Amino acid sequence: MNVLNIAWKEIKTGLRDTKTFLLMLAFPIVLILILGTALSGAFSTSVKVGDMKLLYRSEVTSPQLAEYWNGFLKAAESQGIRAVAAEAGADGRKAVRDNRYTAYAELGDNGIRFYGSSKVSIETNILQGMLTVFADRYNLVAAAVKENPAAVPGIVAAWTDAGDYVREASVDPKRQPGSIDYYAMAMTTMFALYAAFSATYLIQGEHARKTAIRLSAAPVSRAEVFAGKIVGCTFYNFLILLAVVLFSKLAFDADWGSRFGIVLAVLATEVLLAISLGLALGYLLKGEGSRSVLMIFLQIASFAGGAYFPFGETEGVIHLLLNLNPLMWANTALMKVIYENDALAALPAIGLNAAVAAAFLILAVIAMRKREAL
Amino acid sequence: MNVLEIRNLTKKFGDFAAVDNMTLSVREGEIFGFLGANGAGKSTTINMIASLLRSTKGEIDLLGRSISANARFAKSNIGIVPQDIAIYEDMTAYENVRFFAGLYGLRGETLKERTAEALEFVGLGDKHKSYPKNFSGGMKRRLNIACAIAHRPKLIIMDEPTVGIDPQSRNYILNSVKKLNEMGSTIIYTSHYMEEVEEICTRIAIVDHGKIIADGTKEQLKSIITDTKEIWIGVRSAEPVQVEALKAIPGVLSVRVEEQTVMVSSKAEVGNLNRIIQQLIKDQAEIRSVEEQAPNLEAVFLTLTGRNLRD
Numbered sequence: 001m002n003v004l005n006i007a008w009k010e011i012k013t014g015l016r017d018t019k020t021f022l023l024m025l026a027f028p029i030v031l032i033l034i035l036g037t038a039l040s041g042a043f044s045t046s047v048k049v050g051d052m053k054l055l056y057r058s059e060v061t062s063p064q065l066a067e068y069w070n071g072f073l074k075a076a077e078s079q080g081i082r083a084v085a086a087e088a089g090a091d092g093r094k095a096v097r098d099n100r101y102t103a104y105a106e107l108g109d110n111g112i113r114f115y116g117s118s119k120v121s122i123e124t125n126i127l128q129g130m131l132t133v134f135a136d137r138y139n140l141v142a143a144a145v146k147e148n149p150a151a152v153p154g155i156v157a158a159w160t161d162a163g164d165y166v167r168e169a170s171v172d173p174k175r176q177p178g179s180i181d182y183y184a185m186a187m188t189t190m191f192a193l194y195a196a197f198s199a200t201y202l203i204q205g206e207h208a209r210k211t212a213i214r215l216s217a218a219p220v221s222r223a224e225v226f227a228g229k230i231v232g233c234t235f236y237n238f239l240i241l242l243a244v245v246l247f248s249k250l251a252f253d254a255d256w257g258s259r260f261g262i263v264l265a266v267l268a269t270e271v272l273l274a275i276s277l278g279l280a281l282g283y284l285l286k287g288e289g290s291r292s293v294l295m296i297f298l299q300i301a302s303f304a305g306g307a308y309f310p311f312g313e314t315e316g317v318i319h320l321l322l323n324l325n326p327l328m329w330a331n332t333a334l335m336k337v338i339y340e341n342d343a344l345a346a347l348p349a350i351g352l353n354a355a356v357a358a359a360f361l362i363l364a365v366i367a368m369r370k371r372e373a374l
Numbered sequence: 375m376n377v378l379e380i381r382n383l384t385k386k387f388g389d390f391a392a393v394d395n396m397t398l399s400v401r402e403g404e405i406f407g408f409l410g411a412n413g414a415g416k417s418t419t420i421n422m423i424a425s426l427l428r429s430t431k432g433e434i435d436l437l438g439r440s441i442s443a444n445a446r447f448a449k450s451n452i453g454i455v456p457q458d459i460a461i462y463e464d465m466t467a468y469e470n471v472r473f474f475a476g477l478y479g480l481r482g483e484t485l486k487e488r489t490a491e492a493l494e495f496v497g498l499g500d501k502h503k504s505y506p507k508n509f510s511g512g513m514k515r516r517l518n519i520a521c522a523i524a525h526r527p528k529l530i531i532m533d534e535p536t537v538g539i540d541p542q543s544r545n546y547i548l549n550s551v552k553k554l555n556e557m558g559s560t561i562i563y564t565s566h567y568m569e570e571v572e573e574i575c576t577r578i579a580i581v582d583h584g585k586i587i588a589d590g591t592k593e594q595l596k597s598i599i600t601d602t603k604e605i606w607i608g609v610r611s612a613e614p615v616q617v618e619a620l621k622a623i624p625g626v627l628s629v630r631v632e633e634q635t636v637m638v639s640s641k642a643e644v645g646n647l648n649r650i651i652q653q654l655i656k657d658q659a660e661i662r663s664v665e666e667q668a669p670n671l672e673a674v675f676l677t678l679t680g681r682n683l684r685d
């Protein structure tokens with residue numbers, strides 16, 4: 001109960017200080033915007049899956065095949081692909097060559113043929129991949145319609161899920177972040193870690209205001225004070241991050257993937273880690289010293305963790321060193337969650353965050369036992 | 375019954391003993407004054423009672439139980455008004471009191487009532503929505519008190535609660551101390567201001583160098599110095615007065631002069647007033663008044679410690 005009391009006090013006074021709240025919100029957003037636009041050239045592969053257009057001509061007479069095709073179109077549309085039926089006499093291949101469409105498909109009762117743009121891009125890859133998978137199945141179905149019509153519904157029924165095509169079909173299944181997408185993520189994780197800075201004041205502030213006296217004199221254990229402070233401060237900073245995430249999604253259309261809950265879990269545990277780190281450092285080192293140490297750490301971590309530009313693949317000792325960085329493991333996890341839809345990739349990051357947070361708390365509690373009062 | 379009992383209490387900072395083998399007890403219903411110059415060890419003692427410092431040696435019992443073995447019990451029954459103002463400037467007066475009272479286990483309606491009651495008590499009832507950053511020094515001091523009393527502690531410890539405030543707030547605080555006492559709290563009150571201690575305390579301990587050097591009611595303390603008397607002589611100008619000649623008069627202990635007053639402290643049993651006056655006439659000091667001062671605590675303090683309470 002005391003823990004909640006103390007936590008609630010932190011949250012309330014934090015939110016009440018609207019100037020600071022807005023500043024903490026504005027800072028990452030402005031950086032996302034600046035870095036995202038200034039460095040967009042560095043992310044040349046940035047293409048939205050939603051930009052794909054498919055032109056098709058259907059000369060199907062079999063109602064079963066027609067129905068199957070329509071099913072595919074629906075599935076494709078749900079993935080953001082726009083399908084357009086070609087007008088009679090139009091040259092579909094030329095339309096693709098002219099770059100008006102991503103691909104052109106011709107289908108009849110005997111099978112399907114398609115033409116993709118010769119330009120290699122993610123969008124053609126994805127669309128061609130989907131069509132390839134579909135075509136294989138279509139041709140199978142087309143054969144079945146002739147030889148054994150009774151078997152068709154069974155074959156088709158197994159392949160109606162939209163995700164089927166995308167996951168299996170993409171030649172390059174990894175979506176890639178655009179610069180805004182990347183910096184929306186990288187700035188959010190960076191500022192999550194920077195929450196450590198304000199956490200150095202959690203106990204120091206009580207001493208400066210002399211209220212530490214009252215907290216120590218009250219029948220509340222110091223562990224309760226610590227816990228309350230951490231819960232409150234983590235929640236407050238998480239709210240700010242949530243606002244940054246939502247704002248970047250709505251205003252900049254930043255890609256946060258479809259596993260929103262997992263993304264937030266990574267962020268929440270990262271804030272927890274940051275707050276515990278800040279609280280422990282502020283408690284152990286006291287005064288400005290704690291913040292100087294933290295500042296150096298945060299800047300190195302940000303730089304090496306890919307906050308300003310993403311790192312490519314690394315190996316050996318460098319790889320190991322880079323991965324000791326909480327920002328690195330958070331960013332790596334989020335990239336996988338967002339762009340490869342790999343929810344499990346978040347587990348190591350969440351686990352590490354929680355473990356490191358616990359380690360710092362234990363450190364603070366050991367130091368606390370040696371002190372006479374808070 | 376003794377609310378507080380301190381036995382052989384010592385606190386060392388390094389080699390320096392801020393509190394030195396102190397023994398004292400405070401009975402239920404007392405307003406116990408703790409009088410001492412800067413650095414005498416008042417706050418250090420108080421901080422040990424309130425579990426803010428660990429003692430180097432000795433025991434403290436609150437309501438018959440050792441505070442080190444019953445920390446939660448002791449803390450719940452003590453309300454401390456720290457020497458420094460200890461409040462959150464970014465929370466309203468009401469929120470401050472409610473937050474701290476909440477730490478003492480008050481909840482719900484009781485919490486609300488006691489919070490309002492404490493604010494009302496220190497005269498901030500109409501300010502409960504205001505932020506302390508806009509408060510005067512006196513109002514902050516009063517809020518500082520309110521934060522310590524909402525949980526209705528058995529023992530209230532006030533460490534110089536009237537430092538640096540206007541006379542009006544001071545009177546308010548002194549009256550509320552008396553009222554708190556009437557309502558059943560035992561109070562330990564430290565101050566630099568002799569008049570305050572003399573006005574409200576039922577018993578007084580004089581602390582010096584971490585030791586209690588005298589302890590009793592103000593009458594008892596004053597009786598310690600009945601063998602000295604203090605004579606104040608008003609003059610037109612003290613300039614021509616020869617201090618050394620006055621000091622040479624038998625029985626005279628000390629002489630202080632201000633612009634128009636000559637203050638002589640002397641052994642009581644020596645009848646030397648005539649000789650003092652004669653000396654002043656000889657110095658052509660133009661005497662305007664002569665009065666013998668009743669013995670006061672200031673004089674007691676001076677006699678016992680050899681220094682003034684305030685430098």
Ligand SMILES: Nc1ncnc2c1ncn2[C@@H]1O[C@H](COP(=O)(O)OP(=O)(O)OP(=O)(O)O)[C@@H](O)[C@H]1O
Nearest residue numbers: 387391392410411412413414415416417418419457
């Ligand atoms: N944490 C500390 N470390 C070292 N010395 C200390 C510490 N706290 C107090 N002292 C010393 O102990 C002595 C007693 O200090 P204390 O604060 O108890 O005096 P006090 O009677 O409350 O004085 P004041 O009227 O100025 O408040 C002083 O000489 C002070 O310098």
Ligand SMILES: [Mg+2]
Nearest residue numbers: 416417457533
């Ligand atoms: Mg003091």
